[in-house]
Amino acid sequence: MSQRCSQRSRLLWRCRRGIREMDILLQGYLETHYDDASESEQQAFEALLDEADLDILSWIMKKTQPDENYVNIINVIRQFAEHAKLNAKQ
Numbered sequence: 001m002s003q004r005c006s007q008r009s010r011l012l013w014r015c016r017r018g019i020r021e022m023d024i025l026l027q028g029y030l031e032t033h034y035d036d037a038s039e040s041e042q043q044a045f046e047a048l049l050d051e052a053d054l055d056i057l058s059w060i061m062k063k064t065q066p067d068e069n070y071v072n073i074i075n076v077i078r079q080f081a082e083h084a085k086l087n088a089k090q
Helices: 003-015 020-032 039-048 053-060 068-089
Strands: none
Touching: 003 020, 020 053, 020 068, 039 068, 053 068
16 A cells, blocks of 8 residues: 555544534545645644544634644635535525
8 A cells, every 4th residue: 555545644633523524525625636636735634633522623613612733624624615516506
């Protein structure tokens, strides 16, 4: 297995949070945006996966303000969620 494939599998596993909505958002970002993201955005996403599920969910849902390190990646995930929601309505 190539190193890239192994890393992708590891990240996919880390996106599984046990909260269906979170799984969809995080796995969706990984599948559609991660490969084209800048290295700093990829690092922010990987670091985000170390955070508590409820913190991430609260940040995505705009209930609390994300840590400064995560503002950009949270905004990208929110945009992905909004785009996915609009496509689902069509």
